[in-house]
Amino acid sequence: MNLQIALDRLTREECFKILKETEKFVDWIEVGTGVIKEYGMSIVHEIKQSYPHKTIVADMKTCDAGKHEAAQAFEAGADITTVMAFSADKTIADTLKTAEQYGKRIMIDLLGVSERSRIIELQNLGVELVSLHYGKDMQSEGELGMDLFSLTQGLSNLEVAVAGGINLETLPSVIEKGLSTIIVGSAITKAVNPCDSAAAMKGLLTK
Numbered sequence: 014m015n016l017q018i019a020l021d022r023l024t025r026e027e028c029f030k031i032l033k034e035t036e037k038f039v040d041w042i043e044v045g046t047g048v049i050k051e052y053g054m055s056i057v058h059e060i061k062q063s064y065p066h067k068t069i070v071a072d073m074k075t076c077d078a079g080k081h082e083a084a085q086a087f088e089a090g091a092d093i094t095t096v097m098a099f100s101a102d103k104t105i106a107d108t109l110k111t112a113e114q115y116g117k118r119i120m121i122d123l124l125g126v127s128e129r130s131r132i133i134e135l136q137n138l139g140v141e142l143v144s145l146h147y148g149k150d151m152q153s154e155g156e157l158g159m160d161l162f163s164l165t166q167g168l169s170n171l172e173v174a175v176a177g178g179i180n181l182e183t184l185p186s187v188i189e190k191g192l193s194t195i196i197v198g199s200a201i202t203k204a205v206n207p208c209d210s211a212a213a214m215k216g217l218l219t220k
């Protein structure tokens with residue numbers, strides 16, 4: 014099970030400091046949407062240069078102009094770029110095609126999706142990697158509920174990640190769902206000791 018660290022609401026210096034401290038315990042590095050908005054594609058490039066052996070996820074949250082935005086992410090060094098599930102099928106198809114041309118991948122962000130039928134449509138378009146997502150703003154109204162997992166439960170040929178306020182207390186019940194990637198932001202990046210937090214989480218994932 015991969016641990017993906019999400020670098021959100023951080024300065025460039027904070028991103029690199031946290032990566033230096035947590036590198037050994039994280040598998041995938043997500044350059045968060047806000048960080049990309051602040052620093053542009055150059056920060057994706059810098060992080061890939063510094064961590065060439067890690068899988069870099071550019072959280073572009075693309076919803077239109079798919080071909081262009083996917084190419085931007087891959088040119089900058091991203092291995093995976095994110096695309097919103099509600100995007101037009103043409104956008105999904107274009108980003109998939111672009112990913113194939115670059116030998117890279119797209120991850121579909123399921124934020125706001127409540128019907129399994131959309132996920133099946135996405136699979137029919139060729140999608141193989143999705144992320145269940147309980148949004149940052151929704152987190153102020155309560156923790157990620159286990160019902161979120163029913164969206165993808167039992168679907169075959171689908172790699173599933175999950176994000177949304179996961180912390181050391183909630184991680185064990187998330188692990189039980191048997192997904193491929195657990196995405197953690199604040200519980201590591203805003204921890205007093207990000208290294209200890211990442212180590213503890215990776216420890217649970219590899220148990």
Ligand SMILES: O=C(CO)[C@H](O)[C@H](O)COP(=O)(O)O
Pocket residue numbers: 019020021043045046072147148149176177178179196197198199200
């Ligand atoms: O995509 C995101 C926000 O849109 C974050 O990557 C995701 O929510 C993980 O961060 P946190 O653990 O702090 O919720």
